Amino acid sequence: MHGFDSHRGLKKIIQNMNFVKKTVLFLTLFLISNFCFLVPKTHAQEFTFDKAYQDYVYTQTTYGRAYSDYERAKDFYLKNQTLTLKEDVRKKTYSMLRERDELERVYLAALRIKLIEIKVAVLPKLDSEIEWYKNHKESYKDPDPLENLFNKSKEVESRYKSDTYLVIYDTLFNITLGEMSNLRVSHEEVYKSIRENLDKNVSEGKLKIDPFNRWLTDIDLVIQNLKDNDEKAKKNISKIYEGSFVSPLSAYNSAVVPFVSSTTLLMQLNSFLGEFLTSLENQL
């Protein structure tokens, strides 16, 4: 009964409302209902390389700030060695060391995403480095005395010099190699398509193979030179683990030298294919 009365009461109120009020009410309800559909749907943000790189830049800033705080606290303590200042520098060292591990982890994760984006296999060593920094960050405990913090910091230094540094430059090499190979393969796909068109028109008697047969030889040679350069570069980077270089950086710089020539070859290949395509289409 009560529900029925309420319903009649509402109906009466609506009937008593004048046109303007009804319009305003209807309009408001209509817009609210439409707004629900018009609100852009938020999709789960994909973790792309750009996003990972932004994270890295942000973490760099955070680490930089933590390092400055640590340095300032250290200077204060060394000038006036009180217990309070020692406690302050201990806290600042603790924060800075955690940020340092985080920075390494985020940087390595960005490299990992880059490899995935360019469809290059991720080195298992890279994954283990990411895991190591993640775990090591958690090994710092808030009540750790300064001596413990220094010892744990040495573990990172040792790990970085023996493993991380090598893995970083090996990964950077693979990124460059992947980008160069992807560009070559993409050009080969265009080449294949143009060649199929040429073969079709030659078999139908619409085109003569001459001078295209010689052009094909030139293009094949450029592609072969690109492949050779990739092999040379791979051979060079393998030396990174042999210890024959002063540092992984110098090994890396030496390994990517063939890619300088590959860049010129890629430009030449692009230009040759453009010329081939134009000439072919103009003759049809």
Add this chain to the structure above:
Amino acid sequence: MNVENISPTPIIPMPQPVPRKPIDLVKEKVKNFTQNKRLLGLIFIILIAGVIFSFLNKRVGPKILTSPAPHATQTFKNPEANESAEKLKSLKEKIFNLDIYQKRLSPPNINFDITF
């Protein structure tokens, strides 16, 4: 001399306009506006049309207008050739943007000597 006594004409005070508060003026304007059924109906139709058009355009944010390429790619009769030409153009841009030394991704500068 009979001086007429001119009785002074009674001065009838002119009705002074009652000063109205600005809020009353606004209220009156709003009342007039809300009573104008035609105007409200028109606004209503415009809003509905806006909602319908926004649905049709499916625009979530402002459209970013990209400027046309300075050098347009040569067009051919064969659509496959046009596709290849476009692809070559985009690949050329990628070659220009290659960073073989990966300077952007160089490792962070870290000082390990923190003891004191």
